[in-house]
Amino acid sequence: MSNQRVIIVGAGPSGLTAALSLTAAGVPVVVLESRSEVSQDPRAATFHPPTLEMYSESGVTRRLHEMGIVCPQWQFRGREEGIIAEFDLGILADITPFPYRLQCEQHKLVAILTDILSERSGFEIHYGSAVEAVSQTATGVTVTTSDGSSFEGAYVIGADGGRSAVRKSQDIPFDGFTYQERFLVITTTTDFARQGYTLSCYVSDPREWCAIFKVPGGGPPGLWRVVFPTIPEAAAADLLDSGHAEQRLQGFIPSDEPYQIVHTNLYTVHQRVAASYRQGRALLAGDAAHVNNPLGGMGMNFGIHDAFSLGDKISRVLNGESDDLLDLYDRQRRHVANAFLQAMTISNKQLLEEKDLAKRAVRLNEIREIAADPAKARAFLMRTAMFEGLRAAEAIH
Ligand SMILES: Cc1cc2nc3c(=O)[nH]c(=O)nc-3n(C[C@H](O)[C@H](O)[C@H](O)COP(=O)(O)OP(=O)(O)OC[C@H]3O[C@@H](n4cnc5c(N)ncnc54)[C@H](O)[C@@H]3O)c2cc1C
Structure with a gap:
């Protein structure tokens, strides 16, 4: 065998x-x-x-x-x-x-x-x-x-x-x-469909691009993930901090309510x-x-x-x-x-x-x-x- x-x-x-x-x-x-x-x-x-x-x-x-x-x-x-x-x-x-x-x-x-x-x-x-x-x-x-x-x-x-x-x-x-910048993935409960985003989107920008998509998470209504580039010199702990994640999301789509951050993850990309x-x-x-x-x-x-x-x-x-x-x-x-x-x-x-x-x-x-x-x-x-x-x-x- x-x-x-x-x-x-x-x-x-x-x-x-x-x-x-x-x-x-x-x-x-x-x-x-x-x-x-x-x-x-x-x-x-x-x-x-x-x-x-x-x-x-x-x-x-x-x-x-x-x-x-x-x-x-x-x-x-x-x-x-x-x-x-x-x-x-x-x-x-x-x-x-x-x-x-x-x-x-x-x-x-x-x-x-x-x-x-x-x-x-x-x-x-x-x-x-x-x-x-x-x-x-x-x-x-x-x-x-x-x-x-x-x-x-x-x-x-x-x-x-x-x-x-x-x-x-x-x-x-x-x-x-290997890219110099790592990719920060922020998972949030905020529903970007309300802003007209499809369940998968790529957003071009010369300063700060991002990619957004919805995942099922634990079941309906699901979660949204936003991927951002990061500054190569930044410390991982600072990038992963939920306050930093909040700032990045507020910079992208300002909201009166704070974003509910579920996870932050950082990936080196090759x-x-x-x-x-x-x-x-x-x-x-x-x-x-x-x-x-x-x-x-x-x-x-x-x-x-x-x-x-x-x-x-x-x-x-x-x-x-x-x-x-x-x-x-x-x-x-x-x-x-x-x-x-x-x-x-x-x-x-x-x-x-x-x-x-x-x-x-x-x-x-x-x-x-x-x-x-x-x-x-x-x-x-x-x-x-x-x-x-x-x-x-x-x-x-
Ligand atoms: C943020 C992010 C988003 C992504 N989004 C997408 C997407 O939407 N669609 C897509 O197609 N891809 C996406 N990818 C890529 C995708 O995650 C990988 O391509 C995928 O995980 C590759 O699967 P794999 O089985 O080849 O390797 P892995 O998923 O890395 O699995 C390898 C396995 O081998 C085990 N292993 C490692 N070393 C050993 C060892 N020495 N002995 C025994 N076991 C070992 C590991 O524990 C692991 O379980 C994304 C990646 C990232 C980082």
Whole structure:
């Protein structure tokens, strides 16, 4: 059994999705997770249509809908100018059963996946198991955890996040850059829909851009998250202080009532892609393979797409197809990580923060024109809703 099983490092969205795909094909998996419980950090909350399509068969999509908020429209705004453009994913109803973004927190996805997987045979998970070393021979891998346990399998998937121990164990470079400013995420009960904001909005400003979106939280009426850039020199404790959060929100939309601040979180943000997603029997997926800024809500979705692609290819290899399929995985998914994920998220941030007023005016006009022209709006939504990247990956042989 162990020479046919796959070891998955990391029980985040990517690792558990790989487990979902592999167990559906009858391949046994063992998942090793360093934490003792699911992280509740407010990270990803946006699911794009292709991701909902991929999860449909397993029942994950239905369960996400039970908890999530359907968000068909999103706005692009200027802080001074107000609404620049509003996009409606409804125009993609002819190509997807899910023509909207679904807002639902990442930790709820992890709980749903764990629940579904725990009912499947061939699924094993070990919490509190931090992987420290990975070695491989021509026929298999051995993965060792900090408590000295070792696990053997046919392949190992590093789905262990941006600091991936699996990636480091294989000496795979992770080139790119880190932004100087960290991103401050403020969660509040204030309902921005009352001010005309759609459930997902990007607000451009040369001094202080922001991104706003609604999440379900503990249930209706839900919570709103606002993402702001920060000054690189500022101390984390000052940025995380609720008085500071209040000041930032009051500066953005003045209110007579104080804002009720639920959480503040600070994230260092990187743009990096692994130099290879495959080293023999070690494969990378998700943040272990690529990290990016959260503007556009793509990192988790991209990792899920990696995991479905990799799960399919590993199960086919274990069923006798050539292991060239794993090189194809590397070519397809690494190409689109560079050409779509990195390119789009870097450009999203540049558009929001543009300080050259002439350039900014040109960019905002481009967005207005795209929204006003149905053919251009459709092409733009095909790209931002992640269909185009998936098609580009499939076109690589
Ligand atoms: C503020 C913010 C907002 C975001 N919003 C969005 C969004 O709306 N949409 C979107 O698509 N993406 C978004 N993202 C990105 C998204 O959160 C990540 O891309 C996603 O978490 C990646 O999932 P993953 O499973 O690859 O990695 P992770 O979620 O990082 O999971 C890795 C797992 O591996 C475990 N692990 C780590 N090291 C080891 C080890 N040595 N041994 C065993 N286990 C280990 C960790 O404990 C963790 O459980 C956002 C990110 C941030 C910071």
